[in-house]
Amino acid sequence: MRIVQKFGGSSVKSLELIQAIAERVVRTASAGHEVVVVxxxxxxxTDHLLDLASQVDGQSSPDNLDFLLATGEMTSAALMAMAINRLGRSARAVMGSQAGILTDGHFSEARILAVRPTTVESWLGEGIIPVVTGFQGISGEGRLTTLGRGGSDLTAIALASALKADACEIYSDVPGVFTADPRIVADARALSQLSYDEMMELASQGAQVLQTRAVLYARQSGVAVQARSTFDEHEPGTRIDEKQTSRAPRWVTAVALDTHLTKIGLVGVPDRPGVAALALDRLAQEGINIDLVFQALSHDDLRADIALTVADRDRERAMAVSQETLRALGGRSLLVDGDIAKISAVGAGVRNHPGVAAAMFRALADAGINIQMIGTSEIKISCIIARSDAERALNHVHQVFELNDSQG
Amino acid sequence: MRIVQKFGGSSVKSLELIQAIAERVVRTASAGHEVVVVxxxxxxxTDHLLDLASQVDGQSSPDNLDFLLATGEMTSAALMAMAINRLGRSARAVMGSQAGILTDGHFSEARILAVRPTTVESWLGEGIIPVVTGFQGISGEGRLTTLGRGGSDLTAIALASALKADACEIYSDVPGVFTADPRIVADARALSQLSYDEMMELASQGAQVLQTRAVLYARQSGVAVQARSTFDEHEPGTRIDEKQTSRAPRWVTAVALDTHLTKIGLVGVPDRPGVAALALDRLAQEGINIDLVFQALSHDDLRADIALTVADRDRERAMAVSQETLRALGGRSLLVDGDIAKISAVGAGVRNHPGVAAAMFRALADAGINIQMIGTSEIKISCIIARSDAERALNHVHQVFELNDSQG
Structure with missing residues (x-):
């Protein structure tokens, strides 16, 4: 078998962990497999490097910042290769560029255009274990680029696809994807399998296992991803692929919680066509992602209220932009509420069962939890609630959908 | 003018220094010059990275070690480019590989085979300041290599040659080359000019300004090097080139001291042809450089003593090898003396003036200093003396050759 194994930052945070992972890699190789490590x-x-950069220039240009950040993965790749060598197997550190990760020139969030891993392929043929720096590639102009958040997952999946690997294992400090965050829901279960779409919804809902862009790439290239724990070799983890497994059909596969959202309300804006679009356009121009939007007519006059949610990290910029929009429209006031949470139920069954939404609303109502906003997608229902209700809501919804039941 | 400016480790050891150097670079660029920074x-x-590597594997393979060490220069190049950007000039960090430093595959001490700086050249044409990582290149197989000790000087000189630069400035924490180490000889003077050969002898004699390999490359490619101080912008520093300057002809240009040597004696080995060669061959096979060699016939029988000097860092290995040789030859005993120093008088005038050697021996004799071994080259005379006499000897010889006289 040809296996790509990717180890995240928490898995290589110390020399001891690097040595332990080297042992695991060598065991896999000694069992007769070809292993590519990412x-x-x-x-x-990376945080340390960002801090250095900000001390020199608060607004470092993204090209030089990518060049600086690339040293982070180079250091861990070199040390990992050394640790594998020390155990008697031949290993070579290799940059994303030399591994053939070709990207566009969009520094700090480059898109992979092609993968040409001829060097890695020939090393595998010689019995050498390539240790590839995740997160980075090279542009057409020959400049170092980085792939943005979750970029190392992307490197592993892209290499697995180009190398026609039999498996792509993404190791982190959690043993796979759970029906809910096990730190909050005591009887949450690890899922054995998920579809790409379900994983994408969960990724964007705050689950830390795999980033959305990486899952999207896996779906497009048909790479089956196994999300596993670095620290528990015997846990098989969660398989993310398109296969219909033998698991019993379920409405909901998992529930997720996002507590890093802020609600912004533009109160008393004129109720005429295009007003909401204007408010959203201005935010989009600033590169601010909007999660949910809700518009309601006021009772007393022909004015409307617009509510939307943004990530906490965009809060200040979103407030500034919305304040401008409000003034331009002659709106009444701006409301900002950081004490919210979003609870989402995700599952392929949502698509065909309108009853899922009703069951979720009833579950929250039964628990006395007020729903402030609602959003839906084909396989997801999300409700904005008060942050103080978040953990209770997660436990309750998890229970209502019987996610602790081990048949899943 | 097109100027290559190289800044060594002590010149970029803090963010404050990097910012100060960025200001200097920007001043040079703003005066209308094209600047390439190395x-x-x-x-x-680098020491920190070596320490990390040795914690993982005491005998790291040189390819992965080069990969790791490359991150050191990448970090400083990225931060320097950011610091220049912040001052309003466009700057881009660039790896040795992308700057076109093509080397052989001899990791940790790669030799430059060709320099193809088309990227750097085109950036200069766009008004961008390239900030090149010193010390590194890329092999024909596309792997990162490093150039060994003094490698960053080599990068600067090789780029200056390939870019047909008008000047190549090597900045360090000393204001050029002195007639003697100013920490030991109070009236030592900075030299305004030196020949390549003189600089090479001084480099190998312990002067820290420029490494031998870098000077050799400069001589071969005809690049004039200006050794300057990072910390004193008004000092012109020392020019190293082949020009015959207007300075008064002198026998000796500078005196140097090396206190990092060990003398090893093979006492009472058979006096037959090939014995000395055997002793030296075995050391050469181990990659140990021998500095001076001295062979003398014993008085009492047909046995000889062989004495040689090696760098302190090779002492243990040289002792082990010499002990084996001694046993194989049936020699009497091994002497090891670490309490020695080498004082060298260097100057183009040595070639044509036999009196220089005599003057040096007389000077040491007058000071009551015993000469243990003697070595000469076309432009150098070296004497091994007791380490305890070293500083007194340096001062005395400096004075005898009137090097404090500012006519030089």
Whole structure:
């Protein structure tokens, strides 16, 4: 078998962990497999580099920043290769560029255009274990680029696809994807399998296992991803692929919670066509992603209220932009509420069962939890609730959908 | 003018220094010059990386070690480019590989085979300041290599040659080359000019300004090097080139001291042809450089003593090899003396003036200093003396050759 194994930052945060992972890699290779290792930067190395950069220039240009950040993965790749060598197997650190990860020139969030892993392929043929720096590639102009958040997952999946690997294992500090966050829901279960779409909804809902872009790439290229724990070799983890498994059909596969959202309300804006579009356009121009939007007519006059949610990290910029929009429209006031949470039920069954939404609303109502906003997609229902209700809501919905039942 | 400016590790050891150097670079660029910056790793960054590597594997393979060490220069190059950007000039960090430094595959001490700086050249045409990582290149197989000790100087000189630069400035924490180490000889003077050969002898004699390989490359490619101080912008520094300057002809240009040598004696080996060659061959096979060699016939029988000097860092290995040789030859005993120093008088005038050697021996004799071994080259005379006499000897010889006289 040809296996790509990717180890995230928490898995390589110390020399001891790097040595332990090297042992695991060598065991896999000694069992007769061809192994390609992909590594992230060690623990908080990237944060340290960002801090250095901000001390020199608060607004570093993204090309030089990518060049700086690339050293994080290079360091862990070199040390990992050394640790594997020390165990008697031949290993070579290799940059994303040399591994053939060709990207566009969009620094800090480059898109992979092609993968040409001829060097990695020939090393595998010689019995050498390539240790590839995740997160980075090279542009057509020959400049170092980075792939943005979750970029190392993307490197592993793209290599697995180009190398026609039999398996792509993404290791992190959690043993796969759960029916809910096990730190909050005591009887949450690890799922054995998920579809790409379900994983994408969960990824964007705050689950930390795999980033949305990486899952999207896996779906497009048909790579089956196994999300596993670095720290528990015997847990098989969660398989993410398109296969219809033998599991019993379920309405909902998992529930997720996002507590890093802020609600912004534009109160008393004129109720005429295009007003909401204007408010959203201005935010989009600033590169601010809007999650949910809700518009309601006021009772007393021909004015409307627009509510939307943004990520906490965009809060200040979203407030500034919305304040401008409000003034331009002659609106009444701006409301900002950071004390919210979004609870989402995700599952392929949502598509065909309108009853799922009703069951979720009833579950929250039964628990006395007020729903402030609602959003839906083909396989997801999300409700905005008060942050103080979040953990209770998650437990209750998890129970209502019987997700602790081990048949899943 | 097109100027290559290289800043060593002590010049970029802090963010404050990087910012100060960025200001200097921008001043040079703003005066209308095209500037290419070459940087070493920050201060003790390389030592820190070596330490990390040795914690993982005491005998790291040189390819992965080169990969790791390359991150040191990448970090300083990225931060330097950011610091220049912040001052309003466009700058881009660039790896040795992308700057076109093509080397052989001899990891950790790669030799430059060709320099193809088309990217750097085109950036200069666009008004961009390239900040090149020193010390590194890329092999024909596309793998990262490093150039060994003094490699960043080599990068700067090789780029200056390939780019047909008008000047190549090597900045360090000393204001050029002195007639003697100013920390030991109070009235030592900075030299305004030196020949390549003189600089090479001084480089190998312990002067820290420029490494031998870099000077050799400069001589071969005809690049004039200006050794300057990072910390004193008004000092012109020392020019190293082949020009015959207007300076008064002198026998000796500078005196140098090397206190990092060990003398090893093979006592009472058979006096037959080939014995000395055997002893030296075995050391050469181990990659140990021998500095001076001295062979003498014993008085009492047909046995000889062989004495040689090696760098302190090779002492243990040289002792082990010599002990074996001694046993194989049936020699009497091994002497090891670490308490020695080598004082060297260097100057183009040595070639044509036999009196220089005599003057040096007399000077040491007058000071009551015993000469243990003697070595000469076309432009150098070296004497091995007791380490405890070293500083006194340096001062005395400096004075005898009137090097404090500012006519030089």
């Amino acid at each position: 590594v992230s930067a060690m623990g908080d190395a | 940087v070493s790793a920050m201060g003790d960054a």
